[in-house]
Amino acid sequence: MITLENIKNHPEIDTYFQKTNMYLGKMGAIEHNYQHAETVARNSAKILKALGYPKRQQELAGIAGYLHDVGNVINRYDHGRTGGVLAFTFLFKMGMPPEEIAVVVSAIGNHEERNGSPVSPVGAAVMIADKADVHRSRVRKTDFATFTTRDRVNYAVDLSELKVDGVNRKIIMDLSIDLEICSVMEYFEIFLTRMLLCRRAASLLNCEFELFINKARLL
Numbered sequence: 151m152i153t154l155e156n157i158k159n160h161p162e163i164d165t166y167f168q169k170t171n172m173y174l175g176k177m178g179a180i181e182h183n184y185q186h187a188e189t190v191a192r193n194s195a196k197i198l199k200a201l202g203y204p205k206r207q208q209e210l211a212g213i214a215g216y217l218h219d220v221g222n223v224i225n226r227y228d229h230g231r232t233g234g235v236l237a238f239t240f241l242f243k244m245g246m247p248p249e250e251i252a253v254v255v256s257a258i259g260n261h262e263e264r265n266g267s268p269v270s271p272v273g274a275a276v277m278i279a280d281k282a283d284v285h286r287s288r289v290r291k292t293d294f295a296t297f298t299t300r301d302r303v304n305y306a307v308d309l310s311e312l313k314v315d316g317v318n319r320k321i322i323m324d325l326s327i328d329l330e331i332c333s334v335m336e337y338f339e340i341f342l343t344r345m346l347l348c349r350r351a352a353s354l355l356n357c358e359f360e361l362f363i364n365k366a367r368l369l
Contacts (some may be wrong), residue, residue, distance in 0.1 A: 152246045154191060154212040158209030163220070163240055169332035170223040177226065186283055191215035193279035193312050194272070197321065200314035201355055203271055210250060211272045215279055221258070230266060250276045263347045274351035278359070282312040303340050306332035319357040323348065326364055334363045337354050345369055 157163060167184065173336075195208040195217035217240075221233025234255040241251045257273035260266035261280055268274040286305040292296055297305065309326035324346075327337055338345070345361055349369065352359035361369040 152158045152213070152244050152250075154195075154209060154216060154242065156239075156244065157213055157216055160244070163217070166220055166223045166236070167353040167369075170220060174222055175225065187216045187219065187223045189283050190218060190276065190279045193282060194275040196312075197275040197278060197314050197355070198271060200316040201271075201319070201357070202316060206250075207253075207272060209255050210350070211257070211275045214254045214276045217254070218258050218261050218276055218280060225230055227264075228265070230259050230262040232248065262342050266347070268347075268351040268354040271355055277351040278321060278323075278348050279312065281341075281348050282310065284325070284341075286312050299340060303332055303337055306337065319355075320360060321348075321355070321357050322360045322362065334366065334368070337363060338368050 165185070191212040192215075195210035198208045198211050214237075215238045218233060219229065220236050221229035221231065223230060223236070224232045235339045237258050238251060238255045241254060246254075253272050255272055256269050260269055260273050261276050263281075266277065268277055284304050285305045289297070289301050289305045290303055294302075294305075306327045307325055308328055309324075311324045313322040314320075315322065315325060325337075327334065344361075345368075348361075349359040357367060360367060
């Protein structure tokens with residue numbers, strides 16, 4: 151049985167991870183490093199655990215969450231689709247059963263807001279966990295004048311917490327942002343598509359999605 155630890159300790163996968171983050175760094179993109187992969191893996195599994203899903207589904211969510219950005223090693227655009235194909239190659243060679251590979255690669259292939267859809271509990275959990283990982287620590291640039299809109303919005307977030315209320319079936323994204331860098335409404339406007347995708351993903355899990363920014367509920 152393939153576990154998340156097997157994935158983390160796989161030398162071939164680790165090589166692609168290092169190259170992915172290096173290439174994105176050359177582009178000036180925000181961090182897609184081990185910390186991001188670990189955070190998405192942990193929160194993907196956490197969501198399903200809190201909602202009472204089987205342990206194996208929790209493990210598959212962790213695997214999909216850890217691998218979700220590996221397609222960036224090929225190209226930033228449509229990295230979900232290319233990542234799904236790469237993950238298939240890894241998991242097939244490692245001996246994962248086809249029914250589990252299908253769950254993982256569909257979650258990876260559908261995690262982008264541009265062309266993704268929540269198609270399974272694992273996929274929905276990965277979507278939410280990925281979109282919830284916003285924080286200034288992910289911004290590589292040090293010169294504020296060179297920040298893109300995405301850099302600025304991420305840099306404005308000084309606290310980000312993903313909460314899951316399994317009893318009341320609620321998934322809550324709780325953010326604290328520096329209003330001198332980005333206003334609440336500006337953040338909401340820029341990330342509206344992502345937040346609506348999170349709401350769709352939560353719906354597949356029979357949950358409500360709530361967004362709080364500086365203690366004010368926006369969704």
